[in-house]
Amino acid sequence: MVRTTETDGDVPAQHRGRIGLFAPFILLVLVAALWSAGWVWVRGRAEEAVDQWFAREAQAGRSWTCSDRSLGGYPFRLELRCAALRFARSDVTFSVGPVVAVAQIYQPRHVIVEADGPFHVEQEGKVGDVTWRLLEASLHLTDGGFQRASLVTDDLRGQVTGVEVPGAAGQPIAFTAEHLELHARPTPGRFESDGAVDLSARVTQATLPLLDPILGGTEPADLGLDATASRAAGLRTRPLAEELERWRLAGGSVALTRLSAEKGRSRLQAQGTLALDESHRLAGQLDVRTAGLDAVIAPLVTEQLGERVGGANAALIGNLVGQLLGGGRRREEAPASGRPDEAALKPLPPVRLAGGKVAVGPFVIPNVRLDPLY
Numbered sequence: 126m127v128r129t130t131e132t133d134g135d136v137p138a139q140h141r142g143r144i145g146l147f148a149p150f151i152l153l154v155l156v157a158a159l160w161s162a163g164w165v166w167v168r169g170r171a172e173e174a175v176d177q178w179f180a181r182e183a184q185a186g187r188s189w190t191c192s193d194r195s196l197g198g199y200p201f202r203l204e205l206r207c208a209a210l211r212f213a214r215s216d217v218t219f220s221v222g223p224v225v226a227v228a229q230i231y232q233p234r235h236v237i238v239e240a241d242g243p244f245h246v247e248q249e250g251k252v253g254d255v256t257w258r259l260l261e262a263s264l265h266l267t268d269g270g271f272q273r274a275s276l277v278t279d280d281l282r283g284q285v286t287g288v289e290v291p292g293a294a295g296q297p298i299a300f301t302a303e304h305l306e307l308h309a310r311p312t313p314g315r316f317e318s319d320g321a322v323d324l325s326a327r328v329t330q331a332t333l334p335l336l337d338p339i340l341g342g343t344e345p346a347d348l349g350l351d352a353t354a355s356r357a358a359g360l361r362t363r364p365l366a367e368e369l370e371r372w373r374l375a376g377g378s379v380a381l382t383r384l385s386a387e388k389g390r391s392r393l394q395a396q397g398t399l400a401l402d403e404s405h406r407l408a409g410q411l412d413v414r415t416a417g418l419d420a421v422i423a424p425l426v427t428e429q430l431g432e433r434v435g436g437a438n439a440a441l442i443g444n445l446v447g448q449l450l451g452g453g454r455r456r457e458e459a460p461a462s463g464r465p466d467e468a469a470l471k472p473l474p475p476v477r478l479a480g481g482k483v484a485v486g487p488f489v490i491p492n493v494r495l496d497p498l499y
Contacts, residue, residue, distance in 0.1 A: 160200060187213075202229045205225065239262075253283060259280070270311065273308070274308070277305070281302040283299070284300070301330075321354065331347070345388070349384070356377035395411045407495055408478050
């Protein structure tokens with residue numbers, strides 16, 4: 126008599142048990158295979174979109190060259206890498222590199238860009254070179270354009286040659302900035318109707334040695350800007366003159382919510398509206414508050430009036446105007462901290478830009494001319 130230790134139903138049960146044991150691993154392999162196939166498909170679509178964009182730009186007269194281009198980032202993102210990026214148009218060329226643009230596979234419309242210097246640009250005889258320690262940009266895209274764009278950079282260093290500056294012919298214009306931020310977003314409630322875009326910029330510890338003799342000190346400056354530009358939604362990478370003329374004809378303007386500058390003991394704040402007139406010059410009106418600018422303004426006024434009213438009278442008028450525009454307080458009488466407080470800011474009469482001239486209240490500033498921007 127033969128005995129068995131297993132019933133006929135035990136074998137199928139054990140077989141099913143082994144399948145159940147390996148099922149999670151099989152499922153994981155299937156998911157990985159599907160994900161890989163999906164990533165390859167998305168990568169192909171992205172590469173096709175990049176090729177089409179380069180082709181459209183080339184047809185419009187704008188040539189982009191991404192040397193040693195590669196598209197990777199498997200498994201969770203897409204990375205477009207260029208050993209160097211070059212742009213060429215009839216009026217301007219620039220290059221920068223290396224550049225990498227990254228988008229998560231599950232959020233492809235949020236693109237983060239990192240770029241290394243140097244940046245080199247040439248335009249109509251002017252040449253600029255810029256380096257930095259860190260540069261990052263972020264772009265949130267939507268079906269109708271963009272949701273937000275930002276750029277942040279540290280330790281900016283650069284110079285521009287070929288720019289005609291009175292009293293400094295042939296000298297390069299050098300500049301530095303410890304930190305720079307630029308932000309833009311569609312203005313809520315106004316983007317669809319008049320293409321308005323909110324702009325914000327911050328620059329800390331900026332230097333421009335060429336202006337130090339005029340501004341009366343070598344201290345670095347902190348700058349800030351908050352503004353809204355109307356009719357800005359249609360801006361493209363066309364030549365600057367074409368873009369500005371299109372913007373002017375569309376009735377574009379810039380509303381300055383706050384423009385601020387601080388350099389040593391001197392401060393300035395302004396708000397108002399600017400646009401372009403038919404001669405392509407800045408036009409508009411600003412409300413300005415200043416403090417600590419008397420030592421800067423008085424010599425300028427004295428120099429400009431010297432030949433008209435005589436040296437002694439010009440100096441007297443210059444000192445009076447300088448104290449008025451500087452907040453009624455001499456430079457050496459600034460607070461011990463060396464930094465005027467908010468209350469020290471003195472409002473000026475309205476500053477008007479019209480017909481290529483600048484007027485403060487009823488007085489037109491002599492020898493100051495606004496040239497066409499293009």
